[in-house]
Amino acid sequence: MTDLYLSISDQPDTVLDAIAAxxxxxxxxxAMQEICAAYMGKLPKPGARVLEVGCGNGASTESLLRSISPAHLTAVDPAEGFLARARARFADRSNLCFAIGDAVNTQQPDAMFDVVVAHTVYSHLPDPRAALAEAFRVLKPGGTLAIFDGDYATNSVALFDGDPLQTAMTATQRNLIHDPYIMRRLPRMMVDAGFADPATAAHGFVQTRDPAYMQSLIARGVAAAAKAGDCGTDLSEALVAEAARRAANRSFYGAILFISAITTKPI
Ligand SMILES: C[S@@+](CC[C@H](N)C(=O)[O-])C[C@H]1O[C@@H](n2cnc3c(N)ncnc32)[C@H](O)[C@@H]1O
Incomplete structure (x- = not known):
């Protein structure tokens, strides 16, 4: 795997812009708003102290704020460029703080938070066990940890066996995701880290009409593949064009299975 998120703080603005969009x-x-409401709706609210790990440009922070009304939310990310975008997005909110931090070193005090959330972050982490230990450290006893991510090994845009567009999904997994299987192993890792047995739920995400997100995933995945020398630009551009053709004639299909795992730190 050559997940570019492993070096996210070194990425130029053009890459951060594409990811942010x-x-x-x-x-x-x-459909994603419904999914977020379903799993974030299970979190303690309102009045909690919340830590969001890997907030990016604040897109998931916005979903979180729609579902819960935290007394205070601290959001950390290793990419200063994303944090600047998030601060600008929430310039009028006084109970939010955006700071540099890594999932394995959030730079937050012990037992500070009622809730820790990581929304599509763990699939990018080289050491998820260290990240779970860090979440355990910063949570109050009885606090809640919610991890949400794709079961990316099942991503599909294929309309038939051998559909060449499916290679774009393979490129995405290879270049944009460190561990496409993380959500299958995470429940056991949570227990190993000292958390209660998590409640897991499956959230199917399908785009047919207006598949802007799946098209952007394809475009970023194949562009990274071309940059890495895995294929030529002619092929990467042809795959982007094929996705656009299907979107225009309403034959596009793209599906991702997302999983939420919600657990607590024992009292
Ligand atoms: C797919 S984006 C998700 C961003 C945001 N949570 C959302 O859903 O809109 C993954 C995020 O994880 C961040 N990230 C990458 N490595 C990280 C690490 N080691 N610790 C914390 N965050 C990390 C990236 O900078 C990026 O903002």
């Missing part, structure tokens, strides 16, 4: 496209899809 893609995160916005995903967050504003009505």
């Amino acid at each position: 893609s995160m916005d496209d995903r967050a504003k899809d009505p």
Whole structure:
């Protein structure tokens, strides 16, 4: 895997812009808003102290704020460029704080938070066990940890066996995701880290009409593949064009299975 998020703080503005636009496209899809409401609706509210790990440009923070009314929300991300975008988005909110931090070193005090949330972050982490230990450290006893991510190994845009567009999904997994299987192993890891047995739920996400997010995922995945020398630009551009053709004639299909895992730190 060559997940570019592993070096996210070194990425140029053009890459951060493309990721930020893609995160916005995903967050504003009505199907994703329903999914967020379903799993975030299970979190303690209102009045909690919340830590969001890997907030990006604040697209998922906005979903979180729609579902819960925290007394205070601290959001951390290793990419200063994303934090600047998030601060600008929420310039009028006084109970939010955006700071540099890594999932394995949030730079937050012990037992500070009622809730820790990571929305599509763990699939990018090289050491999820260290991140769980860090979440355990910063949560109050009885606090809630919610991790949401794709079961990306099942991503599909294929309309038939051997559909060449499916190679764009393979490129996405190879270049934009460190561990496409993380959500299958995470429940056991949570228990190993000292958390209660998590409640897991499956959230199917399908785009047919207006597949802006899936198209941006394809475009970023194949562009990264071309940049890495895995394929030529002619092929990457042809795959982007094929996705656009299907979107225009309403034959596009793209599906991602997302999983939420919600657990608590024992009292
Ligand atoms: C797919 S984006 C999700 C952003 C945001 N949560 C959302 O859903 O809109 C993944 C985020 O994880 C961040 N990230 C990457 N490595 C990280 C790490 N080691 N610790 C915390 N966040 C990380 C990236 O900078 C990026 O903002």
